[in-house]
Amino acid sequence: MHMEDISDSIMNGHYKDTQELIRQALKEGTPVTEILMQGLLPAMRRVEELYGNQTLYIPNILASARCMKRGLEILQPYLECGEYAPVAKVILGTVQGDLHEIGKNLVGIIFRSYGFEVVDLGVDVSEKQFLKAIREHPDASIVLISSLLTTTMREMRQIVKAIRHYDRERRLKIMVGGGPVTQEFADEIGADAYTETALEAAKLARGFFP
Numbered sequence: 001m002h003m004e005d006i007s008d009s010i011m012n013g014h015y016k017d018t019q020e021l022i023r024q025a026l027k028e029g030t031p032v033t034e035i036l037m038q039g040l041l042p043a044m045r046r047v048e049e050l051y052g053n054q055t056l057y058i059p060n061i062l063a064s065a066r067c068m069k070r071g072l073e074i075l076q077p078y079l080e081c082g083e084y085a086p087v088a089k090v091i092l093g094t095v096q097g098d099l100h101e102i103g104k105n106l107v108g109i110i111f112r113s114y115g116f117e118v119v120d121l122g123v124d125v126s127e128k129q130f131l132k133a134i135r136e137h138p139d140a141s142i143v144l145i146s147s148l149l150t151t152t153m154r155e156m157r158q159i160v161k162a163i164r165h166y167d168r169e170r171r172l173k174i175m176v177g178g179g180p181v182t183q184e185f186a187d188e189i190g191a192d193a194y195t196e197t198a199l200e201a202a203k204l205a206r207g208f209f210p
């Protein structure tokens, strides 16, 4: 089976097809990372390129995102006992006021596939909720914060400030990302790292744990 079939089903937005094809690929013995890297991720990138700035196509984007999510549910058990030993625990969330979850979910998927344990707090996550999660997971070593709206970058700044205040010894690494976020902004608010894509972020984070 070709991984493009999985990509196409995601582009078409039929999640049952996506699930069926993934099950079939697994049955044929295709490695999980191949399904992820060559089936799921390229499709999401294509969706982004095709529909990126055109709000007209939001239903298509949502349908494709659902395919990703449902497809990933099937891969999840395999990712958890993946090829890499668990590297570290990360806490992930989209900032308060922001409901965009597709990019954040991709970050979660890729970090999982790179061997991280991911605590996903979801979207619209307040400073308090981030701090609560950090307290509840003292073994976490990275916080990943996503913001897709210019208007919620203020929240991102505030959350970074609050985490720094709590974590005075700087045990935690903070990584930020999402459409309007830049390296310059990340430096300004005192985050440890920014990357444009989820893949780059996971690669960089692996570098923190040689």
Ligand code: B12
Pocket (backbone or CB within 6 Å): 044, 048, 051, 052, 053, 054, 055, 058, 061, 062, 097, 098, 099, 100, 101, 102, 103, 104, 106, 107, 144, 145, 146, 147, 148, 149, 150, 151, 175, 176, 177, 178, 179, 180, 194, 195, 196, 197, 198, 199, 201
């Ligand atoms: C889909 C979408 C929606 C969906 C979201 C559905 C969902 N469940 O997530 C819906 C319809 C709900 C929506 C609503 C709104 N949206 Co909208 N939306 C988009 C759209 C079209 C695609 C976003 C997306 O999912 N991209 C695909 C993913 C894979 O890409 P990504 O999120 O950028 O993530 C990648 C990187 O950024 C990075 N990344 C992301 N997070 C992180 C975190 C870390 C730590 C790291 C390292 C990396 C990283 O990794 C990802 C993959 O490599 C964008 C346009 C665009 N080009 O981005 C507008 C866009 C983001 N939306 C926009 C707006 C204005 C809104 C609304 C305010 C519209 C309105 N007037 O109601 C509302 C706000 C709702 C809210 N409170 O959040 C604007 C934001 C402008 C701005 N700069 O502020 C955009 C840019 C559209 C535009 N051109 O105007 N939206």
